Amino acid sequence: MRQDFDLDQFLPYLLNQAAELTSAAFQESYRDRGMTRTEWRVLANLGKQGSLTAGQICRITLTDKTKISRAVQRLELAGLLHRARVAGDRRQESLTLTDAGRIACHQIGKLAAGFDSGLRDTLGHAEAAALVQVLRRLIAKGQGR
Amino acid sequence: MRQDFDLDQFLPYLLNQAAELTSAAFQESYRDRGMTRTEWRVLANLGKQGSLTAGQICRITLTDKTKISRAVQRLELAGLLHRARVAGDRRQESLTLTDAGRIACHQIGKLAAGFDSGLRDTLGHAEAAALVQVLRRLIAKGQGR
DNA sequence: CTGTAACGGTTGCGCTTACAACTATCAAGG
DNA sequence: CCTTGATAGTTGTAAGCGCAACCGTTACAG
Secondary structure (H helix, E strand, O other): OOOOOOHHHOHHHHHHHHHHHHHHHHHOOOHHHOOOHHHHHHHHHHHHHOEEEHHHHHHHHOOOHHHHHHHHHHHHHOOOEEEEEEOOEEEEEEEEEOHHHHHHHHHHHHHHHHHHHHHHHHHOHHHHHHHHHHHHHHHHHHHOO | OOOOOOHHHOHHHHHHHHHHHHHHHHHOOOHHHOOOHHHHHHHHHHHHHOEEEHHHHHHHHOOOHHHHHHHHHHHHHOOOEEEEEEOOEEEEEEEEEOHHHHHHHHHHHHHHHHHHHHHHHHHOHHHHHHHHHHHHHHHHHHHOO
């Protein structure tokens, strides 16, 4: 049956498969901690930035605020981060990793670095760098919604 | 705080964002039909191949079989596909689109073609083609699990 | 001030999902 | 035949998710 478009060339479809496969493979690195992908992303962003509000994490990760809200709840319950009211605006709260959170972030971060360099090896370093550029442009383009 | 790896360079993370953004944007094209992404993928693959078993769709789309099973149930209920027992093996069932299914697939396929060519325009055609190649290699590499 | 709109974050609810256990069927060896 | 093990697909259940509605707070126009 002829089609107007070829599914095997459809970018959202290919992106999804690549993302799903790589994320699922890397998830092996933290699933034994009972951690969700969203929780890992929150952890990683806090590890990188030091401290952020929930809203900032939403904007950075392009994730719905309820998803972040619940991930933060679980991380707090697990003792990996703590909240502090922001002076001057009682609506926001500043999120920071606890010592345990920093340790977890560091450990998973090392695994991530290894995983990523494995991917780059299979792709070739130049192509991996090009891929990063293209993905960034795609993301920047899609931001405006 | 220093990190062993840079989240902004982490491929699974970038792939996820790009995939999420593009898929979410395209989902506008079929969400008013009450269709999920998985259902659309089943529909598109059947539209392309004519007829497939559930297991084949699992392998092609790299999706869990329970997810496919339920998507097929919903599509059948919506009258977009029908099942037929395969002669010679009573375990399998062959899935085929109904007329309504083919029409839906055709309509969404046209939207998909438009959406995809929009993406390729913003990326540049050469880079889009290169992206497809890299994603294919990433997917092929990840298959073996 | 006061009303109104916007913002940050949480909660309720129905639906989807993942994971494991299950049924039914087939294939191969003894 | 009969057993053992693989395969195709479904189902039970607990958990995560998206969406809309919500509360408390802030900004600002009149």
